[in-house]
Each structure stands twice: as structure tokens, then as C-alpha cells.
Amino acid sequence: MDASGKILQFDRNAAAVLAENPEDLLGARLGEVISGAQDPLDEALRFERERTTMLTVETWQGASYDAVVTVHPMSGSTPDLAALALIRVPVPLADRFLDPAVIRRALLEDSLPRLGATLDLELLARGLMSVLVPHFCNSGGLLMLESLVDADEPPPQPEDGEGTPALRRMAVASDDGDQSWDATFPTGEVFTYPPGTPYVRCMETGAPVLVGLGGEGAARIAENWRRPPVADLLKGASMLILPIFADGAMLGFFVCTRNVAHRPFDAYDIEIGMEFASRAAIFIESARRYGRERATALTLQRAMLPTDLSAPSSVEVHHRYLPGSRLIEVGGDWYESIALPGGRVALVVGDVAGHGVRAAVTMGRLRTAIHTLAQLELPPAEALERLDSLMQTLGEREPHFATCAYVVYDAVSGRCEVASAGHLPPLLAPPDADAAFLDVPPAPPLGVGDGPVVTREFTVEDGTLLFLYTDGLVENRARDIDDGLARLRRTFARGAAARPLEDLCQATLDGVFDDQHRDDIAMLVARLRRIPADDHVAWELPAHPAAVRRARGLIRARLKQWGLAELSPATELLASELVTNALTHADGRVTVRLVREGGLVCEVFDSSDGRPRIRHDEGDDLAETGRGLHVVGRLARRWGVRRTAGGKAVWCEQELP
Numbered sequence: 001m002d003a004s005g006k007i008l009q010f011d012r013n014a015a016a017v018l019a020e021n022p023e024d025l026l027g028a029r030l031g032e033v034i035s036g037a038q039d040p041l042d043e044a045l046r047f048e049r050e051r052t053t054m055l056t057v058e059t060w061q062g063a064s065y066d067a068v069v070t071v072h073p074m075s076g077s078t079p080d081l082a083a084l085a086l087i088r089v090p091v092p093l094a095d096r097f098l099d100p101a102v103i104r105r106a107l108l109e110d111s112l113p114r115l116g117a118t119l120d121l122e123l124l125a126r127g128l129m130s131v132l133v134p135h136f137c138n139s140g141g142l143l144m145l146e147s148l149v150d151a152d153e154p155p156p157q158p159e160d161g162e163g164t165p166a167l168r169r170m171a172v173a174s175d176d177g178d179q180s181w182d183a184t185f186p187t188g189e190v191f192t193y194p195p196g197t198p199y200v201r202c203m204e205t206g207a208p209v210l211v212g213l214g215g216e217g218a219a220r221i222a223e224n225w226r227r228p229p230v231a232d233l234l235k236g237a238s239m240l241i242l243p244i245f246a247d248g249a250m251l252g253f254f255v256c257t258r259n260v261a262h263r264p265f266d267a268y269d270i271e272i273g274m275e276f277a278s279r280a281a282i283f284i285e286s287a288r289r290y291g292r293e294r295a296t297a298l299t300l301q302r303a304m305l306p307t308d309l310s311a312p313s314s315v316e317v318h319h320r321y322l323p324g325s326r327l328i329e330v331g332g333d334w335y336e337s338i339a340l341p342g343g344r345v346a347l348v349v350g351d352v353a354g355h356g357v358r359a360a361v362t363m364g365r366l367r368t369a370i371h372t373l374a375q376l377e378l379p380p381a382e383a384l385e386r387l388d389s390l391m392q393t394l395g396e397r398e399p400h401f402a403t404c405a406y407v408v409y410d411a412v413s414g415r416c417e418v419a420s421a422g423h424l425p426p427l428l429a430p431p432d433a434d435a436a437f438l439d440v441p442p443a444p445p446l447g448v449g450d451g452p453v454v455t456r457e458f459t460v461e462d463g464t465l466l467f468l469y470t471d472g473l474v475e476n477r478a479r480d481i482d483d484g485l486a487r488l489r490r491t492f493a494r495g496a497a498a499r500p501l502e503d504l505c506q507a508t509l510d511g512v513f514d515d516q517h518r519d520d521i522a523m524l525v526a527r528l529r530r531i532p533a534d535d536h537v538a539w540e541l542p543a544h545p546a547a548v549r550r551a552r553g554l555i556r557a558r559l560k561q562w563g564l565a566e567l568s569p570a571t572e573l574l575a576s577e578l579v580t581n582a583l584t585h586a587d588g589r590v591t592v593r594l595v596r597e598g599g600l601v602c603e604v605f606d607s608s609d610g611r612p613r614i615r616h617d618e619g620d621d622l623a624e625t626g627r628g629l630h631v632v633g634r635l636a637r638r639w640g641v642r643r644t645a646g647g648k649a650v651w652c653e654q655e656l657p
Contacts, residue, residue: 002080005030005041017089020060030085037069037085044071044083057089065089096134097258100268106135107276121149121287125170128254128280132173136273137240137256139174139181139233143167143199144244144252146190148288164193164203167252184229194224202241202253208270209241213257238264242277246285254280293356298323300360306367309337311345312411312597314529318501320509322472322521332359332402333470333522334367338374341640341651343411343531343597346374349468349524350404351423353445362400365390366446370406377642380406380419381455384446388421391447401447405440405468411531412595414462419455421446424474424485427492429465435492437485457645465497465504466526472519473508501525531597538593543583551575551592555602558594567600567654570635574652575602577628582606586647599637599653607647 001007007028015022018033031038036055044051050072057067068088074081097103111131118124125142132140146166169189174181193199198221202209211217213234222231234257242254254277258264265273311317317337332352339345348370352359369390373383384406394400403423409416418426418438422445429435441454460466467488474484491507504525512521539554541547552572559568575592582590586608595601632639636652643649 001030001041001083001085003045003082005038007033008078008080014087017057017059017087034067034069034087037071040069040071041083041085044073048073057087097136097263097269100272103136103269104272104275107131107272108279111135112276112279116283118283119287119290121284121291122170124283124287126173128283129171129173132254132256132276134175136269136276138176138237138259138262139172140254140256141172141185142170142252142254144170144284145250148251164200166190166192170252178233180229180233184227184233196224197221198239198241199253199255202243203250206243206245206250208243208274210265210270211239211241212264213237213239236260240265240269240273242273244277244281244284246281251281251284251288253277297355297357297360300357300364305334306336310339311337311526312339312343312531314343314411314531315345315409316501316527316529317345317347317524318505318526319524320505320521321523322509322512332363333472333520334363335468335522335524336367336370336374337524337526338371339598340374340377340408341599341638341653342593342601342603342649343536343595345409345411345526346370347407347409347466347468347524347526348374348404349423349470349522350402351470351472351522352400352402362394362402365394366402366404370404375640377640379455379643380408380417381453384419384421384443384453388446388449388453392449395447401445403445407466407468409460409466409526409528411529411597412536412593414459414528414530415457416460416466416528417455417457419443419453421453422448424469424471427465427467427469427488428460429467429492429497430461431463431497432494434494435465435489435496437489460528462529463497464528465492465501466528467492467508467523468525469508469523470519470521472521473512473523476512476519497527501527531595535596536594538591540589540591541579543586543588543590545583547583547590548576548579551579554592555594562596564596564600564657566657570654571600571602574632574635574654575604577631578602578604578650578652581628581650582608596656599655601651601653603649603651605644605647605649609643609647 007025007030010025015025019025025033029038030041034055034057040051040053050070052068052070055067055069057065059065070086072084072086074084115124115127115131118127129140129142144167146168149168167190169185169187172181172185172187198209198211213221214236218234218237219231221234222228237257237259240256242256244251244253254273256265256273305321309317309319319335319337321333321335332354334350336348337345350363350366352362352366366387369387370383373386378386384404387404391400391402403421405418405420405423405426407416407418407426418440420440421443425437425440427435427437438456440456443453444450471481474488475481488508491504496504505523508523509521537558539551541550552575555571555575556568559565559571579590579592582604586606588607591605593603593605595603632652637655639650639652641648641650
């Protein structure tokens with residue numbers, strides 16, 4: 001067109017739709033041919049940019065269509081040339097399968113490329129069928145080998161040993177709105193086609209199969225398949241079965257049908273359909289492999305996460321783990337609650353960087369290591385330093401790093417020890433105060449090894465909530481991390497400590513389920529309370545040999561008070577050995593503590609940092625210097641040593657009757 005809208009040139013489609021005689025278009029004005037088109041033309045020329053609008057186009061036969069009219073400003077060698085108008089008119093349903101060029105463009109250029117990023121196999125199957133119907137056929141389905149979709153379950157086999165292998169119907173589509181298609185061909189059904197059907201021929205030959213179902217053709221398929229509704233749905237239809245191949249292996253096939261009101265399939269349609277199937281096979285195989293790898297990583301991670309959380313009876317612990325969305329691979333988030341002797345508990349949350357199987361395996365290694373370090377009763381900072389060394393060792397062949405927050409709570413004293421390696425700060429919510437994030441000395445993530453890890457110690461009030469979490473809870477693509485942390489503080493606002501932990505866990509997850517790019521989330525919330533005062537007792541004894549006899553008497557009296565007199569002989573002997581060891585190897589006073597929590601724990605605190613060990617000297621299996629610990633090892637269910645701020649504590653535990 002020129003600047004006035006006079007048509008200078010047009011294609012054959014425009015002539016066929018807009019004018020009975022093509023010569024009538026040449027020299028006519030665009031606004032006369034398409035009512036309302038002059039305004040977008042004027043705007044395109046005035047602002048020198050593309051203009052698109054919806055207009056009603058009337059054909060020369062009198063039919064009206066809603067069309068998308070796009071006007072492009074142009075300049076060229078012809079002085080009068082000013083603009084190009086593209087009019088997109090929907091193809092009438094009765095004529096949509098007539099032009100192979102239109103079908104090819106609709107299938108392969110306009111619709112199929114947008115599905116390439118879909119990695120969910122079920123979503124992809126529905127998307128592919130939404131392209132085939134209505135652009136290529138009136139109805140159809142996508143079927144895949146069950147062995148490829150679910151390799152864990154043995155697929156059903158044909159009763160007579162013939163027919164197709166087990167297939168799963170991934171998606172069904174039709175353009176007539178008839179619910180009989182879904183009822184007769186249910187999505188998700190696993191079945192085998194009987195011999196003598198076109199589907200079997202396609203599976204056996206690996207070639208497309210074109211069948212006309214006029215006469216008794218549909219009735220025979222219905223009889224062979226023992227599904228009477230098939231005869232009515234496929235009566236007189238033209239059916240084309242397109243095999244799907246990837247890496248030389250057959251994945252399944254598309255079933256496409258056109259009813260008697262439309263042109264039957266022909267050789268051109270087979271060529272177009274096979275090109276569509278070959279391109280779709282690439283998407284299907286990518287989605288299938290991604291789904292299998294994601295399922296493997298998720299299964300591996302779930303197997304490595306704890307199935308039970310242990311803690312002293314006075315401490316209530318709840319957890320939540322939410323895998324990443326289907327658009328994100330499984331990550332390496334984990335959590336732990338490990339009951340320790342003497343009424344203590346280790347609470348841990350960590351996050352391995354990255355996603356997939358590698359992250360899940362690294363998470364499993366760290367979780368195993370944290371269990372070992374917790375049982376060694378290392379302080380949180382030292383435990384994280386050991387984990388950092390492990391991560392650096394793992395990273396010698398392939399870089400690894402992770403973040404971790406580690407808390408040890410003593411339910412006897414109410415003291416907390418907290419250390420963090422690159423992790424988000426824990427949240428503390430006292431019973432009658434606002435929640436606040438702990439100011440933990442920062443340290444680099446595990447595996448970086450560029451700075452010390454420091455432990456912070458403090459005393460918490462009974463009923464205080466401690467909340468540990470990973471960054472997937474407070475950070476995503478659409479929200480800044482500060483907004484997520486502020487939302488978390490509002491969730492644990494004043495009064496939250498009185499709410500059930502189950503409700504708090506749910507409240508923290510509100511609003512994150514609909515995030516399509518959500519990372520996985522691990523969180524741990526604990527209500528911290530001291531053990532009742534009647535369940536523990538401590539005595540400070542002088543550094544004198546008579547302290548051993550004094551300790552036995554005190555223990556005997558307390559166990560009688562607790563109704564545990566039958567444990568008194570063994571406990572007195574254990575305490576005698578531990579106090580004697582402390583007096584021998586340490587200076588100053590010693591402290592004896594009894595704790596009744598899950599078992600009977602006897603602890604002896606002294607000022608020495610030397611760790612006692614059982615010795616085996618040559619020629620003497622029970623050396624004089626190690627005989628006491630042999631006795632402890634035989635009488636106690638377990639025993640150990642942990643460092644304290646003033647030295648060490650040696651403990652032993654017995655089962656309660």
C-alpha cells in the first residue's frame with residue numbers, strides 16, 4: 001500500500017478471501033476492503049512502528065471472520081511503497097485440512113517449538129496433542145511403551161503372547177467436545193492391543209500405518225478390542241498411526257483420526273505427520289530422561305533423609321521437607337535432630353549447592369558425617385570445621401560446597417551452642433517477645449575453607465521456639481530474600497510460641513506451593529524446654545580421695561529417692577571409677593551429675609582436657625592404667641567424653657528398668 005492506503009500488490013490468498021475478481025483489489029483502498037483498517041495504517045506511518053489490531057473481515061461470499069491485522073511501515077525502491085498489511089484469518093473448520101502448506105506451518109512452525117522447554121512428560125504429552133488436534137486431525141492419542149514410562153513396575157503382557165507390548169495412553173484429544181472419547185480411551189490406562197489391529201502392525205513394522213475405517217473397519221477394531229463404543233467413534237474415519245523413534249528405539253506412536261466430514265489422510269499428510277513425530281520424539285526423550293533422573297535423585301534423597309527425629313522428652317521437634325517444583329531438579333537440603341546423652345540434642349539443617357543426583361549423594365555423605373561428629377560430642381564449631389575438611393576432600397575431584405547451621409541444646413541447663421557455616425541465621429521466638437534472627441558469627445560455606453567457625457553460647461527461656469530452615473523457604477526469583485525473612489518473622493511474631501508446631505510449619509509454607517521455580521525446602525522447628533528439676537541433680541566435690549566415698553553415698557540416696565535402688569550398685573561403681581580418674585588426672589574440684597532422661601546418665605566434670613582411653617599394653621590385656629575404663633565399658637550401655645568450657649565431662653549411661 002501507499003501512504004493513502006491504496007493497494008499496490010497482494011498475494012493469492014488475499015484475492016481468494018477478499019475479492020471475487022482479483023483485479024478489483026488492485027488500486028482499492030485498505031479501509032474499503034477491511035473496515036477499520038485505515039486507523040492502524042495511519043498510526044503505523046505516523047509513529048513508524050508496527051501496529052496490530054483485531055478487526056472483522058468480510059469475504060466476498062458474505063462470511064465474516066475475526067482477523068488479526070498487522071501493519072508494518074516499509075520503505076523501498078518504489079517511491080509510493082509505504083506499508084505492508086498482514087491479515088490472519090482462521091481457516092474454516094471444513095477447509096482446515098485442505099492445504100498441506102497450512103498444516104505444515106501450523107504443526108511444525110507455529111506450535112511445536114514452544115513445547116521444547118517442557119520437561120514434564122505428562123504436560124508435554126498433553127501439549128503435543130493440543131497441536132495435533134485441531135491442526136492435523138479431529139481426534140487422537142499419544143501412546144508410549146509402559147517399560148519406558150515406568151521401568152519399576154513389570155508391565156502386563158498379552159494373554160496369548162501376541163499383540164503389542166504394554167502401552168500407556170499418555171494423552172487424548174478431540175475437537176468435538178464429546179466426553180465419549182475420554183471414557184472409551186482413558187488417559188493413563190495401561191493395556192495391550194490385540195492381534196489383527198493396525199496398532200500391532202505399526203509396532204511390528206516401525207512404519208506409519210494409514211487405514212480407512214469405512215464399512216466394517218471400525219466395527220472389527222471394536223470387536224477385537226472388546227470395546228463397543230469404538231465402533232461409533234471411529235466409524236468412517238481415516239486413521240493414521242505415526243511411530244515415534246528416538247536413538248533407533250521405538251518409544252510409542254501417535255494415533256490420528258479424521259472424521260467423514262474432512263479430507264482423508266494421504267501421502268502428504270504421512271510426510272508431514274512423520275516429520276512432526278520425529279521432532280516430537282526429541283522432546284519426549286528429553287522429558288523422559290529428565291523425569292527418570294529426577295525420580296532417581298528424589299528417591300535417593302528421600303532414602304537418605306531421616307525417618308525419625310530424636311530429642312529429650314522435654315523438647316518438641318517438628319520438621320518439613322518440600323521437594324523443588326517440577327521445573328527444578330531435586331536439591332541437597334537436609335535436616336537432623338539427634339538426641340545426645342545427658343539430656344542434650346543436636347539440631348542441624350544444611351543445604352548442598354546444586355541439584356540432581358550429585359547433590360543428593362553429597363547430602364547423604366554430610367548427613368552420615370554429622371551423625372558421627374554429633375556422637376563424638378564435638379562442639380558445633382569444631383564439628384563444622386571437620387565437615388569443611390570433608391567437603392574440601394570431596395572437592396579435590398569435583399567442586400562441592402554446602403551451608404549448614406548446627407545447634408546443640410542442653411535441656412538440663414537451658415544453654416544453647418550455635419554455629420553456622422554460610423547458612424541463613426536461625427530464628428529464635430521467645431514465649432513473650434518478638435522473634436529475632438540470631439546474630440551468629442559469620443563463616444564461609446563448607447568446602448570453601450577460608451575462615452574459622454565460631455560458636456555462640458546463650459541461655460534460652462523455657463518454651464522458646466528455635467527455627468532452622470534453608471534458603472528455598474525465603475528466596476525465589478520473584479521475591480527478595482529480605483521480604484522472605486520479614487514474612488518469616490511475622491509468622492513467628494509474639495504469641496507464636498504458644499501455637500502447635502504443626503500449624504507453624506504449615507504457616508511458613510503458605511504461598512510457596514504455587515511457585516513454579518521453587519527450590520527444595522528443609523526446615524526444623526523445636527520448642528525448647530528444660531528437663532524437670534526432679535530428674536537431674538549435681539554435686540560439687542573437693543579434690544580429695546574421700547570424694548569417691550562421698551559420691552557413692554549421694555548417688556545411693558538419690559537413686560533410692562527415684563525408685564531406682566536396683567541400679568545403685570552398678571552406678572556407684574561407675575561413679576567411683578570416673579571420679580577416681582578425674583582426681584588422678586585433673587586438678588581442682590570435680591562435679592558429679594545424674595540425669596534421668598531416656599536412661600540413667602552419670603557425668604563427671606573436671607578441669608582436664610585430656611581424653612581418657614582404654615589401653616591394651618603388650619603382655620597385659622588389662623593394664624593397670626586402663627582397668628577403670630574397662631569396668632565402665634562392661635557395666636554401662638555406652639560411655640563417652642565431651643569437652644566443656646572448663647575442661648571435659650566423662651559420662652556413662654545405663655538402661656532404666
